[in-house]
Amino acid sequence: MANLSIKKLTKAYGATEVLHGISLDVHDGEFVVFVGPSGCGKSTTLRLIAGLEEVTSGIIEIGDREVNNLEPKDRDIAMVFQNYAIYPHMTVRKNIGFGLRSSNLPKADKEKRIDEVAELLGMTDLLERKPAQLSGGQRQRVAIGRAMVRDPAVFLFDEPLSNLDAQLRTQMRLEIKKLHQRVGSTIVFVTHDQVEAMTMADRIVIMKDGYIQQVGTPSEVYHKPANTFVAQFIGAPAMNMVPGVINASNAIELGSGSVVPMGRNLAEGTKVLLGARPEDLVAGDGPTIIEGNVNLQEPLGHETLIYVSTKAGEIIAKADGRTPPGVGAKVSLTSAPENLHVFDATTGDSLT
Amino acid sequence: MAVAEEIRASSDTLLSVKSPRKPANMGQFIRWALLFIGGILMVMPIAFMISTSLKWPHEIYNLRLIPEEPTIENYTFVLEDGRFYWWFVNSIIIATITTICNVLFDSLVGYTLCKFKFPGRYIIFIAILSTLMIPTEMLVIPWYLMSQQFGWLDSYWGIMFPGLMTAFGTFLMKQFFETVPDDFIEAARIDGLNELQIWWTVAMPLVKPALAALAIFVFLGNWTAFIWPLIVTNSTDMYTLPVGLSSFGDEADVAWELIMTGAAISTIPTLVVFLVFQRFIIRGVVMAGLKG
Ligand SMILES: Nc1ncnc2c1ncn2[C@@H]1O[C@H](COP(=O)(O)OP(=O)(O)O)[C@@H](O)[C@H]1O
Ligand SMILES: [Mg+2]
Numbered sequence: 001m002a003n004l005s006i007k008k009l010t011k012a013y014g015a016t017e018v019l020h021g022i023s024l025d026v027h028d029g030e031f032v033v034f035v036g037p038s039g040c041g042k043s044t045t046l047r048l049i050a051g052l053e054e055v056t057s058g059i060i061e062i063g064d065r066e067v068n069n070l071e072p073k074d075r076d077i078a079m080v081f082q083n084y085a086i087y088p089h090m091t092v093r094k095n096i097g098f099g100l101r102s103s104n105l106p107k108a109d110k111e112k113r114i115d116e117v118a119e120l121l122g123m124t125d126l127l128e129r130k131p132a133q134l135s136g137g138q139r140q141r142v143a144i145g146r147a148m149v150r151d152p153a154v155f156l157f158d159e160p161l162s163n164l165d166a167q168l169r170t171q172m173r174l175e176i177k178k179l180h181q182r183v184g185s186t187i188v189f190v191t192h193d194q195v196e197a198m199t200m201a202d203r204i205v206i207m208k209d210g211y212i213q214q215v216g217t218p219s220e221v222y223h224k225p226a227n228t229f230v231a232q233f234i235g236a237p238a239m240n241m242v243p244g245v246i247n248a249s250n251a252i253e254l255g256s257g258s259v260v261p262m263g264r265n266l267a268e269g270t271k272v273l274l275g276a277r278p279e280d281l282v283a284g285d286g287p288t289i290i291e292g293n294v295n296l297q298e299p300l301g302h303e304t305l306i307y308v309s310t311k312a313g314e315i316i317a318k319a320d321g322r323t324p325p326g327v328g329a330k331v332s333l334t335s336a337p338e339n340l341h342v343f344d345a346t347t348g349d350s351l352t
Numbered sequence: 353m354a355v356a357e358e359i360r361a362s363s364d365t366l367l368s369v370k371s372p373r374k375p376a377n378m379g380q381f382i383r384w385a386l387l388f389i390g391g392i393l394m395v396m397p398i399a400f401m402i403s404t405s406l407k408w409p410h411e412i413y414n415l416r417l418i419p420e421e422p423t424i425e426n427y428t429f430v431l432e433d434g435r436f437y438w439w440f441v442n443s444i445i446i447a448t449i450t451t452i453c454n455v456l457f458d459s460l461v462g463y464t465l466c467k468f469k470f471p472g473r474y475i476i477f478i479a480i481l482s483t484l485m486i487p488t489e490m491l492v493i494p495w496y497l498m499s500q501q502f503g504w505l506d507s508y509w510g511i512m513f514p515g516l517m518t519a520f521g522t523f524l525m526k527q528f529f530e531t532v533p534d535d536f537i538e539a540a541r542i543d544g545l546n547e548l549q550i551w552w553t554v555a556m557p558l559v560k561p562a563l564a565a566l567a568i569f570v571f572l573g574n575w576t577a578f579i580w581p582l583i584v585t586n587s588t589d590m591y592t593l594p595v596g597l598s599s600f601g602d603e604a605d606v607a608w609e610l611i612m613t614g615a616a617i618s619t620i621p622t623l624v625v626f627l628v629f630q631r632f633i634i635r636g637v638v639m640a641g642l643k644g
Binding site (some may be wrong): 050051052071072073077078079081082083085087088089098099101102103146150 | 533535536538539540541542543544545554557558
């Protein structure tokens with residue numbers, strides 16, 4: 001069952017179209033993360049779903065009901081904003097209860113609901129405090145509580161963790177994920193941070209310039225990126241790209257002189273990009289993909305990243321944590337063939 | 353109270369960063385001297401007002417600060433003169449209603465101009481602002497003619513109507529509403545509040561410092577307003593305090609000691625208003641400081 005369904009959604013501000021017809025089905029109870037660089041239209045999509053902006057064309061359905069012309073309050077959604085949008089002049093209890101103001105529940109039931117949510121978020125002791133007396137993480141929890149109290153069909157989160165420091169962000173990430181598992185609600189979560197997307201999502205929607213690039217589980221978008229943009233956006237450090245050409249024997253001839261066999265038939269002369277993630281690329285024996293000299297070491301403990309300057313530019317590869325090749329050393333990099341990706345050099349689409 | 357603690361905490365930090373006292377140098381001396389002169393200049397008119405109110409009529413053109421024979425006769429006279437109470441009450445009613453109306457209407461219009469995008473909003477804003485450039489002296493004649501035709505002369509409504517909304521207040525409130533994040537308003541919209549409820553429960557509490565400043569400003573402005581109340585009122589009973597006080601004495605002789613006595617008494621409500629609302633201003637500043 002689709003709980004939220006977007007069909008050919010576009011949005012234009014004046015003459016500038018910023019969303020170019022995106023479609024997506026979100027299933028009941030699914031945690032979907034929109035990820036993409038700043039300005040790609042994530043917030044706009046979320047605001048269209050919430051009803052804060054008017055749709056230019058396309059259809060939005062929530063719970064099998066078209067909501068295009070409904071007010072935000074009638075859409076059965078709740079939204080958590082980046083800077084929390086909790087009111088400094090109200091106590092935590094009032095802030096959480098704010099979501100219930102327009103409901104017809106009797107007062108006692110409302111209070112009970114607030115207490116339940118506070119309990120769930122571990123905030124029972126803080127109910128009488130003002131936001132100024134809370135830490136960043138606690139304020140974030142109030143904002144989530146305020147959304148939860150209405151028990152909406154869909155939760156919308158717009159970069160809710162970006163104002164927190166790194167440690168707190170990791171912690172809140174886990175908390176939100178646990179909360180989702182416990183409550184089982186449908187969540188659409190927007191972030192520009194691919195780590196957040198990978199760790200939290202059931203499915204990731206990768207956007208760029210108002211287009212959806214790929215939709216898939218974290219594992220799918222990581223292991224089977226649809227194009228070079230997704231390949232380089234997901235995973236850090238970004239995937240290395242080495243240009244090459246398909247030769248007569250259907251292998252990729254790299255500029256460096258190495259030849260990598262290709263699993264699929266492609267026209268001779270096709271220009272391609274060979275993609276290899278740093279963690280899949282090691283210095284050692286095996287068919288050489290590319291070689292060069294180590295420029296820089298970045299020790300991470302259990303392994304060391306080496307920055308190798310090659311004919312195809314700087315390539316990042318992985319080396320052993322204890323005995324990495326020293327700076328200046330000549331290395332040849334190799335990879336298991338199944339970990340390599342091939343992309344069309346002109347369109348960027350995956351050919352693997 | 354939490355707010356008091358916040359203020360104390362912040363003033364403590366302010367005090368603690370103050371550098372240890374150094375011997376006064378020339379620059380500091382000049383600064384003090386200037387402040388001292390400024391302070392004297394500010395206090396002198398008030399001191400003379402009180403001094404004059406304690407003098408006998410024959411002494412008022414003697415510029416000594418300390419009356420030779422201090423008397424409270426003037427106070428007894430003013431307070432026993434029935435008209436004074438009327439004027440006082442008139443002024444209180446007019447200044448209070450005008451203040452309430454300004455706080456409500458200026459902020460409603462300011463909020464609308466700030467938070468709603470609609471065609472012509474910029475033109476409306478400019479039109480409102482441009483009225484700031486027309487001096488009251490130019491407006492009193494049209495106001496008078498209007499009042500005359502509507503039959504508003506010599507009434508509370510006649511005194512109040514030109515000031516129930518001000519361009520300055522609208523501008524001030526619009527600027528302050530810019531500091532209320534759009535997220536706050538959108539969050540309330542999602543929670544199902546209508547626009548009027550959002551304005552009242554979300555936006556207004558967040559601009560309390562500005563409302564307090566506006567309230568002080570409007571109250572004082574109306575409390576001391578002179579030209580328009582003088583023109584629009586005829587009967588002594590409708591006078592406001594400044595108009596009434598100026599009528600003390602006769603054609604030949606202005607009774608300065610009585611005017612000064614009335615003025616001294618009439619500063620009391622302004623002090624009260626200031627003390628009450630100024631607390632909100634300080635609190636607002638503390639709140640804003642904690643937000644970031
Ligand atoms: N109110 C607006 N008026 C005009 N352009 C806008 C408006 N809001 C967003 N945009 C544009 O739409 C694009 C997408 O914005 P947004 O959805 O906020 O991106 P993000 O993915 O960073 O959340 C951006 O290019 C932005 O400049
Ligand atoms: Mg955004």
